[in-house]
Amino acid sequence: MATAASGEDGLKLLREQRPDLIVLDVMLPGIDGFEVCRRIRRTDQLPIILLTARNDDIDVVVGLESGADDYVVKPVQGRVLDARIRAVLRRGEREANDSATFGSLVIDRAAMTVTKNGEDLQLTPTELRLLLELSRRPGQALSRQQLLRLVWEHDYLGDSRLVDACVQRLRAKVEDVPSSPTLIRTVRGVGYRLDAPQ
Template identity: 90%
Template sequence: MTGVAFLLLIEDDDAVRTGLEMGLTRQGHRVITAPSGEEGLRLLREQRPDLIVLDVGLPGIDGFEVCRRIRRTDQLPIILLTARSDDIDVVVGLESGADDYVVKPVQIRVLDARVRAVMRRGERETSDSAAFGAIVIDRAAMTVTKNGQELKLTPTELRLLLELSRRPGQALSRQQLLRLVWEHDYLGDSRLVDACVQRLRAKVEDVPSSPKLIRTVRGVGYRLDAPQ
């Protein structure tokens, strides 16, 4: 099955954790679980999951702090589980480094689709390399270097850069990028795009607050420019 993954599920609610584990296993995934952020971080050190499904409202170390700690050393994809009413959770979670989020109560088909979409972002391509100033994108190897040094990008950050680089100089709307990168076919959450652009700029731009490569097109979205 395409997109099958080894998942680490970090969720403190026993019933929710058991239900999600069973549902994701039925979808073909291998799942290990943790009831707390501390236990989740321990399992992450001991094993190597493909992706982390992370509840925001954990006791002790909450989901935001878990996400931040993971991002200090690892670029594994992270999908947040959040309550519909907690809008601020989405913003903080994305700024902490999450790739996507799913609203509780979680529908297994939705979560499974998000997991498979994230896994597809890391699939290799056959196109040639492309250079944008000091940034070189090797599509076959799925790597990006800056001044000869490989950058540590999450699969989502890499896919975003790949999609922008396919259309240099062309403005892409946030909704276009949601479809191309996140595979959200509905009127999705543009904060996913903005947060990912912010994180990507921090890695590829010389001065992220004054970007020369990934430009904001006011009222539209973003475009990739080659530095002059």
């Protein structure tokens, strides 16, 4: 385990070492945790958990949209944080054994890759898990609660904004027109489903 006291030091340390997971405090001296997360996401898909005392909805949304896989509010008991870390790492280890095609989108579960029009998409681990879960049940609506359980491995409904923020990020990568999605559809009052384009 390695620690850094500032965002700049953390980015430098990341260039020198390859951790399995990053627990990132939002309130850092220098550049804040949101910006550190964004910079990491430009080049790396390592799992990132944001740890912060800021629990306003807007902060959670900003954190998730910056690319975090989970958002944990302080104060948090050590065993709870350990459980969230184990859950994020477990999700990254899940194996799959087939592929699925949705129009120009091809999901290769064995290789854990997604291509669109033949080009590799750079998805975060959580975005990939969300797409895998939706693609296992094409045409079936999954509630936010189900997706929290399947993708994030916890089911506190207050965390449903995790699902919404991740869906928005995923749509930006897989949809031709993210504001008018044809693949990942919203099922009003329920959640989301993955449709093959007409």
